[in-house]
Amino acid sequence: MNDQTESAVQEDGTDPPLPPGFVRLRRGGPFMAGLGPLYVRRSGSAIVIALRIAAQHTNMRGIAHGGMLATLADGALGIGLTLACEDKVSFVTVNLSTDFVAAAHPGDWVEAHIDIQRIGQRMAFANCYLQVGEERILRASGVFAVMPALTAAQLAGG
Secondary structure, eight states: OOTTSOOSSOTTSSOOOOOTTOEEEOOSHHHHHTTOOEEEEEETTEEEEEEEOOGGGBOTTSSBOHHHHHHHHHHHHHHHHHHHTTTSEEEEEEEEEEEEOSOOOTTOEEEEEEEEEEEOSSEEEEEEEEEETTEEEEEEEEEEEEEEOOOHHHHHTO
């Protein structure tokens, strides 16, 4: 854990409070749900999706597994695009490029700051930075195919 974060569990056994503006997000389907609770903060057009790193997210070195961070970035980009379009369309990944800059540790609050470049009729382009505090730990760039909107049943399933 680094100096910028609270421990994953407080002394009384409860989870630390969420940073201001974040609410629980129930999106991404069963696979993303397996990562643990996701959270979202929206302010105008800005969308940030976050996750607290737990022991289950780590590799044998005790840091967040790169594949898990790439999964978080991919999911955050797709969810962010869908939220920006108010669920009128959905997206599937065509290409994802990631660059790992620094590590995340158990207890770290990791935020995916999404930057939508363009949403066309067939393709969408977006970037995100995963950050712990002000430190960027991963840069991702994605290309997505624009798909029909998810059904009410699909959305209800998370």
